[in-house]
Every structure is written in structure tokens, then in C-alpha cells.
Amino acid sequence: xxxxxxxxxxxxxxxxxxxxxxxxxxxxxxxxxxxxxxxxxxxxxxxxxxxxxxxxxxxxxxxxxxxxxxxxxxxxxxxxxxxxxxxxxxxxxxxxxxxxxxxxxxxxxxxxxxxxxxxxxxxxxxxxxxxxxxxxxxxxxxxxxxxxxxxxxxxxxx
Numbered sequence: 001x002x003x004x005x006x007x008x009x010x011x012x013x014x015x016x017x018x019x020x021x022x023x024x025x026x027x028x029x030x031x032x033x034x035x036x037x038x039x040x041x042x043x044x045x046x047x048x049x050x051x052x053x054x055x056x057x058x059x060x061x062x063x064x065x066x067x068x069x070x071x072x073x074x075x076x077x078x079x080x081x082x083x084x085x086x087x088x089x090x091x092x093x094x095x096x097x098x099x100x101x102x103x104x105x106x107x108x109x110x111x112x113x114x115x116x117x118x119x120x121x122x123x124x125x126x127x128x129x130x131x132x133x134x135x136x137x138x139x140x141x142x143x144x145x146x147x148x149x150x151x152x153x154x155x156x157x158x
Contacts, residue, residue, distance in 0.1 A: 004080055006064055010056035011084030015092055017052055021045045022096045031104045035111045053147050056081055057155035071156045078148020086140040093136050097129045105129070 001008075025031055030038045060077045061069035097104070109123040118126065125131065 003064075006056065006060050007077055007080040008084055010052065010059065011081050011088065013056075014049070014052050014081065014085050015088050017048055018045070018092055019095060019100070021048065022100045026101045026104075031101045032107050035107055038108075049143070049147060050151060053078055053081065053151040054155060057148075057151055061155055061157060068157055069155065070158075071152050074152030074155050075148050078152055079145060082141050082144025082148060085144060086137065089137045089140045090133060093129070093133045097132065105132075 025038070025042065028034065030041055057069070057074045057077055061067065061074065065073060105127045108127040109120070112118045112123045112127070113120050117123075
């Protein structure tokens with residue numbers, strides 16, 4: 001685990017960023033009064049995700065690999081971060097759904113049904129804790145591996 005200390009640190013930073021982003025969305029009304037803008041604005045978190053992965057891999061390169069890191073070493077470090085983030089995803093989703101924004105699902109159901117995007121039954125099946133837990137747990141490793149593959153290109157150094 002000593003060899004993975006940097007990856008664990010950055011996974012925790014990533015989770016704190018995710019929770020902070022959710023608080024920001026909640027405070028700016030994206031979970032209620034501005035819910036119509038949520039689908040667009042929420043994608044902004046991807047910028048922060050890339051930034052955190054870049055900082056993590058630069059940290060790994062500097063403090064573990066002594067300034068030199070191959071693409072594969074960076075990619076593997078990113079995969080480890082993704083694994084730890086994925087393992088923490090149920091906690092992150094629970095905190096978001098039940099503490100930060102417990103009314104989010106009801107608001108999204110009302111909004112999508114009101115817009116005619118989904119029936120009541122479809123919306124209720126999609127916008128609930130179990131559905132989001134499944135989606136986020138599947139999305140985290142996929143997005144993490146893709147992000148790692150891209151960021152490792154820019155953080156490698158011979």
C-alpha cells in the first residue's frame with residue numbers, strides 16, 4: 001500500500017471534489033429552480049476531473065518516479081486512482097442523495113415528466129438512489145480509465 005499512497009491521496013481529493021461540486025450544484029439551484037440547466041452545467045465537472053488526474057499523475061511522476069515516468073506507469077497510476085474512486089462511489093452517491101440533495105430525485109422526476117421527456121413510471125425508475133448508484137458505479141471505472149489514458153499521454157516524461 002505504501003506504493004499506492006499517492007493514488008489513494010488523489011482518489012480522496014477526487015471524491016472531495018465530487019462532493020463539493022454537488023454542494024455547488026445544490027447551492028446554485030441546479031437541483032431545483034434551475035434544474036433545466038442541470039444537464040449542461042453538470043458536465044463541467046469533467047474539467048475538474050481531468051485537472052485532478054493531471055495533478056495526481058504529475059505528483060506520482062515527481063515524488064515516486066523521481067521526475068521520469070513512462071506512459072504505462074502514468075496509465076497504471078491513473079487506473080489505481082480510478083479503482084479507489086470506484087470503491088468510494090457508493091459512499092459518495094449516498095452522501096449526495098441523502099445528505100446534500102435529498103430532494104433531487106423528486107425534482108428531476110417532476111421536471112422530466114413535466115417536459116414530456118419521460119412518463120412518470122420511466123422517470124421514477126431512472127431517478128432514484130439505486131439507479132444512480134448502479135450508473136455511477138459503472139461509470140466511474142470507465143471514465144477513470146479513459147481519463148487516465150488521455151492524461152498519461154501528457155504527463156509522461158523520459
